[in-house]
Amino acid sequence: MQTGILRIKAKLQTGWIYPLLTAGYFFLVIAWFSSARAGTGTAPLSTWFVDMNQYTAAAHGSLKCEDCHGPMNSMKAPHPDPGAASFLKTRIKRDFDYQACQKCHKTAYKRFLKGEHAKAAAKEKLSGTPSKTGEAPNCGDCHSAHYSGSHLSRAQIGKQMTETCGACHPEQKRSFLADYHGKAAVNLGYDKAAFCTDCHGAHTTLSLKDKDVALNACRRCHFDATPEFANIIIHDSTKTIALKNETKKSSLKWIHWLGTLSLVFVVIVLVFFYMHTGLLMLRKLHKKLRRHK
Amino acid sequence: MDTNSNPRKHYQRFHVLHRILHIIIIVNFTFLAITGFLLYFSGFGWAGFWVSVMGGAGILGRVHRFCAVFLYMGILTHVSWLFYYKIVLKQKLSGPDSILPGKKDIKDMYQNLRYVFNKGTPPLFDRYSYLQKVDYWAVMLGMQTMGITGLMMWFPEAFTGIFPGYFINIAAHFHFHEAVLAVMYIGLVHMSDTHLVPDIFPMEKTIFTGKIEKKRFMEDHPEEWKRQQMMKD
Numbered sequence: 001m002q003t004g005i006l007r008i009k010a011k012l013q014t015g016w017i018y019p020l021l022t023a024g025y026f027f028l029v030i031a032w033f034s035s036a037r038a039g040t041g042t043a044p045l046s047t048w049f050v051d052m053n054q055y056t057a058a059a060h061g062s063l064k065c066e067d068c069h070g071p072m073n074s075m076k077a078p079h080p081d082p083g084a085a086s087f088l089k090t091r092i093k094r095d096f097d098y099q100a101c102q103k104c105h106k107t108a109y110k111r112f113l114k115g116e117h118a119k120a121a122a123k124e125k126l127s128g129t130p131s132k133t134g135e136a137p138n139c140g141d142c143h144s145a146h147y148s149g150s151h152l153s154r155a156q157i158g159k160q161m162t163e164t165c166g167a168c169h170p171e172q173k174r175s176f177l178a179d180y181h182g183k184a185a186v187n188l189g190y191d192k193a194a195f196c197t198d199c200h201g202a203h204t205t206l207s208l209k210d211k212d213v214a215l216n217a218c219r220r221c222h223f224d225a226t227p228e229f230a231n232i233i234i235h236d237s238t239k240t241i242a243l244k245n246e247t248k249k250s251s252l253k254w255i256h257w258l259g260t261l262s263l264v265f266v267v268i269v270l271v272f273f274y275m276h277t278g279l280l281m282l283r284k285l286h287k288k289l290r291r292h293k
Numbered sequence: 294m295d296t297n298s299n300p301r302k303h304y305q306r307f308h309v310l311h312r313i314l315h316i317i318i319i320v321n322f323t324f325l326a327i328t329g330f331l332l333y334f335s336g337f338g339w340a341g342f343w344v345s346v347m348g349g350a351g352i353l354g355r356v357h358r359f360c361a362v363f364l365y366m367g368i369l370t371h372v373s374w375l376f377y378y379k380i381v382l383k384q385k386l387s388g389p390d391s392i393l394p395g396k397k398d399i400k401d402m403y404q405n406l407r408y409v410f411n412k413g414t415p416p417l418f419d420r421y422s423y424l425q426k427v428d429y430w431a432v433m434l435g436m437q438t439m440g441i442t443g444l445m446m447w448f449p450e451a452f453t454g455i456f457p458g459y460f461i462n463i464a465a466h467f468h469f470h471e472a473v474l475a476v477m478y479i480g481l482v483h484m485s486d487t488h489l490v491p492d493i494f495p496m497e498k499t500i501f502t503g504k505i506e507k508k509r510f511m512e513d514h515p516e517e518w519k520r521q522q523m524m525k526d
Binding site: 183 | 341406491
């Protein structure tokens with residue numbers, strides 16, 4: 001004698017459910033493996049200890065330690081005392097002399113020295129306190145010397161860059177991802193769209209507050225851009241960016257006001273017609289059911 | 294009397310041109326909505342997945358623009374037909390057969406809302422009920438806003454020659470809000486009012502076949518029916 005549940009069970013057990021479940025589990029296992037593999041691709045947290053497996057696979061893998069760190073006895077300094085309280089406590093990225101980078105990356109280093117981040121560093125040195133955004137970055141703050149990947153595609157670099165820049169500029173990252181450029185470039189991996197450095201420059205990191213500089217940045221892709229074109233707002237944010245720029249402030253006010261107005265219009269129209277349709281439908285159903293009684 | 298003089302069961306309601314245009318709108322509207330919303334909501338994983346399945350952001354953008362042009366050509370065809378109808382065929386665009394909104398529509402809506410609360414009889418519609426007129430004008434006006442704002446985002450270089458830069462941002466807001474309105478209106482209001490109504494369910498075929506049953510003609514468009522019979526007599 002079979003109850004209802006048992007009968008359903010018997011039906012389900014007829015063959016097709018097992019291949020389906022197997023396929024499902026197989027898919028899950030594959031997905032887990034691929035996500036685990038993807039996880040190893042990102043750089044681990046910076047520590048004093050270098051994972052040599054990852055190091056040799058990364059962009060600088062062919063370099064010897066001494067190529068960047070110099071021979072161990074060059075400073076004529078004694079080996080630090082492992083028992084001392086400050087042992088391995090110094091701040092790695094603040095203490096390393098990144099001039100070593102310019103041995104190979106001459107242009108990038110020159111541009112960095114001319115750029116906004118270097119200016120921020122100089123200001124920080126003068127005043128002694130970091131700016132609101134945070135401590136001025138040096139090479140190592142954006143690039144991982146030991147683990148940065150090589151042969152990455154434009155879209156892969158761009159995605160990493162958005163995270164890197166966004167760590168100190170979260171509002172800029174948020175507004176970029178809400179803009180067409182960010183959506184196409186980062187969310188959809190469309191490599192013809194602009195990433196951070198395509199407008200701001202890789203190592204000069206221009207602020208683009210200056211109209212002419214901004215227009216030049218636009219014209220890299222939009223060849224026919226007019227001066228007014230540079231006033232199209234990419235970073236739609238009033239939090240940190242627009243505070244110093246009066247034109248942008250007033251434009252944003254209009255954008256938000258009219259945007260809200262159109263949203264209110266949409267909601268009113270939809271609410272009216274949904275209620276209208278719903279009520280009419282109930283009435284007609286009522287009439288039909290009554291008629292057939 | 295009617296049945297004797299007129300044994301037909303079906304009546305012609307829509308010209309073949311309008312049926313074709315309606316299908317053009319359906320196809321392109323669907324593609325536009327799918328591609329547009331996938332691009333807008335690209336931040337969500339499922340949207341990113343479908344975009345990659347469909348060939349990436351570049352292709353999807355091109356499909357969106359192609360369908361937009363195709364759809365707008367349909368609108369232009371309709372507008373030129375209106376001119377042909379008025380100038381060559383010398384027909385009237387106003388009057389009781391017209392799609393133009395009139396005083397009767399407001400009266401009908403009021404009467405319909407009273408009828409919903411069981412206060413009176415349903416309104417007697419002419420050739421187009423007020424809901425059909427809303428459907429028509431939602432498309433006609435909506436396509437103008439979508440067209441203009443879409444062009445502004447397609448050719449920002451040209452439009453910033455005329456307007457300030459932030460107009461492009463406003464156009465983007467309008468384009469998205471209007472898209473939400475269009476999809477939510479067509480998807481729920483237009484679909485329910487035409488197909489889900491108990492007398493018509495499961496499907497209204499008039500716009501595809503062009504023919505309307507005599508019974509439905511008399512029930513849904515009694516004023517037009519009356520006028521037609523009077524003209525025959």
